[in-house]
Amino acid sequence: MMQAARWAQKALKFEVTNGLAHVVLATAELLNRNHAEALASCQEAIARRPNCPTAIGFLGYVLHYCGHSSEAIARIKDSIRHTPVYPPWLVTLLAAAYRESGDIPRSISAAKHGMNLSPHDLDARLILCSDYMLAGRRKQAQRLAGDILELDPSLSIAKYGEHLPYKNMETLRRLEETLREAGLTE
Numbered sequence: 457m458m459q460a461a462r463w464a465q466k467a468l469k470f471e472v473t474n475g476l477a478h479v480v481l482a483t484a485e486l487l488n489r490n491h492a493e494a495l496a497s498c499q500e501a502i503a504r505r506p507n508c509p510t511a512i513g514f515l516g517y518v519l520h521y522c523g524h525s526s527e528a529i530a531r532i533k534d535s536i537r538h539t540p541v542y543p544p545w546l547v548t549l550l551a552a553a554y555r556e557s558g559d560i561p562r563s564i565s566a567a568k569h570g571m572n573l574s575p576h577d578l579d580a581r582l583i584l585c586s587d588y589m590l591a592g593r594r595k596q597a598q599r600l601a602g603d604i605l606e607l608d609p610s611l612s613i614a615k616y617g618e619h620l621p622y623k624n625m626e627t628l629r630r631l632e633e634t635l636r637e638a639g640l641t642e
Contacts (some may be wrong), residue, residue: 457484475504478627479514491623494518495635496609513546520549523624525557551583556627563587563618578608582616583634589634597638604640613640 458478482497498518501511515530525565532550536542551566564587570580581604588597604611622628636642 460484464489475501475508478504479511482514482518486621488618489621489623491518491522493622495522506603509535509536509542512538512629513549515548516546516553520556521621521623522554523556523622523627525553528553529557541548544570544577545579547573548580548583549575550599551580551587555587556561558590560587560591564591576606576607578611581607584635585640587636589638594638597634601639611640613642616640 457573460483463477463480476499479499481503482494482537485491485494485497490523495518498511498515502515503507505511507629512531513535515536519525519528519531532546532553536546536550546580546638547566548570551563554563554566564584567580567587570577571584573582581600585600587603588594588600613635616634616635617628620628620631
């Protein structure tokens with residue numbers, strides 16, 4: 457990640473840049489939990505590439521982890537509209553943003569769609585598992601937690617939470633609690 461950030465910084469020094477270095481830098485900043493910097497880099501990418509599905513999608517990614525679910529949903533949907541072939545992670549991200557906005561039925565639908573697009577995507581399954589708990593569908597959540605552990609026996613709540621760069625740690629704690637209640641291990 458440090459190397460990617462260094463290369464992005466070098467690319468930004470060129471006279472003409474197309475905005476993708478800003479996307480790379482934003483990702484590095486977000487994963488280092490520098491939320492304001494990540495947001496600023498993504499906004500600069502959008503300024504340079506206003507119709508780029510990649511830049512728009514990554515802005516949705518950053519907005520989601522910064523706690524701006526409604527804005528994230530709008531950007532993610534916009535990114536998906538801009539391209540007929542989009543990466544499955546966008547749908548999984550949309551499910552997470554719906555969940556954080558409190559729209560559990562749409563989150564469930566998006567998570568299932570993400571699983572259809574990418575059958576081995578654990579993130580979509582984990583989102584769906586937390587959705588089921590939030591919707592009061594404990595048995596479905598517990599069955600799905602069992603399926604998740606079959607797919608990845610080494611998965612733990614702590615391991616999963618490590619790579620989720622939420623600005624608001626309470627959001628992460630709530631997510632971890634729903635997964636714990638579903639039967640995933642610490």
